[in-house]
Amino acid sequence: MIAHLAERHNVWGPFLIVSPASTLHNWQQEFEKFTPDFKVIPYWGSSSERKTLRKFWSGRKLHGKDSPFHVLITR
Numbered sequence: 001m002i003a004h005l006a007e008r009h010n011v012w013g014p015f016l017i018v019s020p021a022s023t024l025h026n027w028q029q030e031f032e033k034f035t036p037d038f039k040v041i042p043y044w045g046s047s048s049e050r051k052t053l054r055k056f057w058s059g060r061k062l063h064g065k066d067s068p069f070h071v072l073i074t075r
Contacts, residue, residue: 002071003035013070014062021075028073039067043074 005011019027024044031040043053061067 002038006035006038006065006070010065012063012065012067014067015071017071017073019073019075024073024075031071031073037065038070040071040073041069043072 002013002015006013017027021044024042028040028042031038041053043050056068062069
């Protein structure tokens with residue numbers, strides 16, 4: 001569905017995937033395998049690791065194909 005929105009309607013996100021900790025890596029691998037054009041960010045880890053990730057986000061560029069990320073996966 002997410003790929004359809006991007007390809008047909010030019011809606012590139014950002015999309016939020018919330019999953020159990022046991023499947024976080026699987027979600028990331030499946031996106032890389034089936035939708036390689038999507039930029040996926042794994043958003044888990046310690047508070048300082050997550051803070052570091054947030055430094056690279058810009059609210060102005062989050063809605064297009066050139067966005068720093070399209071999908072954020074967290075638990």
